[in-house]
Amino acid sequence: LSLDTVRDFLTREEDTIVFSLIERAKYPLNRPAYDPVHFGAGAGQRLNASFAELFIRESEAVQSKSGRYQSLQEIPFFAHRVPFALAPPYNFTRELYLAAASVNVNDAIWSMYFSELLPVLTKNGDDGNYAVTVDSDLACLQALSRRINYGRYVAEVKFRDDQQTYTSLIQAKDRDALMKLLTSEAQEDVVKKRVEKKAIVFGQNVTLDGPIETGVNNTNQANFKIDPSVVYKLYDQWVIPLTKEVEVEYLLHRLD
Numbered sequence: 488l489s490l491d492t493v494r495d496f497l498t499r500e501e502d503t504i505v506f507s508l509i510e511r512a513k514y515p516l517n518r519p520a521y522d523p524v525h526f527g528a529g530a531g532q533r534l535n536a537s538f539a540e541l542f543i544r545e546s547e548a549v550q551s552k553s554g555r556y557q558s559l560q561e562i563p564f565f566a567h568r569v570p571f572a573l574a575p576p577y578n579f580t581r582e583l584y585l586a587a588a589s590v591n592v593n594d595a596i597w598s599m600y601f602s603e604l605l606p607v608l609t610k611n612g613d614d615g616n617y618a619v620t621v622d623s624d625l626a627c628l629q630a631l632s633r634r635i636n637y638g639r640y641v642a643e644v645k646f647r648d649d650q651q652t653y654t655s656l657i658q659a660k661d662r663d664a665l666m667k668l669l670t671s672e673a674q675e676d677v678v679k680k681r682v683e684k685k686a687i688v689f690g691q692n693v694t695l696d697g698p699i700e701t702g703v704n705n706t707n708q709a710n711f712k713i714d715p716s717v718v719y720k721l722y723d724q725w726v727i728p729l730t731k732e733v734e735v736e737y738l739l740h741r742l743d
């Protein structure tokens with residue numbers, strides 16, 4: 488684990504996030520899937536949960552049983568832990584400090600995704616394809632959660648690289664100073680510009696005639712599958728600030 492390897496991980500996760508957003512944007516908003524009372528007297532109403540929530544709970548139970556959460560990189564949105572039983576355990580290397588390893592901001596990711604991101608990512612409309620739609624929501628949520636909660640690994644590396652300074656700030660519980668110390672504005676700028684460019688490059692229609700259009704200049708906004716500025720904003724306003732929040736929380740528990 489080094490700053491280079493954690494940055495490589497975050498860079499590769501950008502591809503996963505952009506592709507998953509492109510997939511979700513294939514479907515209209517499909518609002519009834521998110522409305523707890525829509526499905527009448529069905530399970531959703533009994534549990535006061537939306538179809539999306541029920542689908543994600545059930546999917547996470549299957550994935551938990553299959554061992555997904557044996558890896559500390561993966562954190563479920565619903566804390567229920569169905570015993571892991573379908574495959575033999577794998578002995579993952581433990582790079583995180585155990586008392587801080589469960590720090591996460593999944594609740595904030597959940598509400599940001601449904602109330603802020605979905606309305607600007609999708610077109611209005613209802614085509615009834617609720618299961619495939621919320622399956623693509625789950626893919627987005629898992630990618631965002633993995634990326635943002637990876638702040639734990641980033642913080643671990645930064646702590647090991649400068650133990651003395653971090654230790655005194657952690658002992659003083661000085662959140663603001665920790666935030667300042669772990670921030671690299673130059674790096675954040677690179678990340679935001681790169682992820683916007685990925686939305687442009689990955690979101691184009693590919694045809695056999697004509698040149699491959701990869702420049703930012705000759706691109707027609709209307710041709711992109713997702714709006715690149717939405718992806719820039721997603722990183723600027725939520726992904727990066729939440730990652731840093733995870734970093735600070737992790738550090739505050741790093742000496743427990």
Ligand SMILES: C=C(O[C@@H]1C=C(C(=O)O)C=C[C@H]1O)C(=O)O
Binds near residue numbers: 670
């Ligand atoms: C992840 C890092 O820590 C911070 C968070 C960043 C991010 O979420 O992309 C970028 C730079 C830092 O301010 C890093 O230094 O790479």
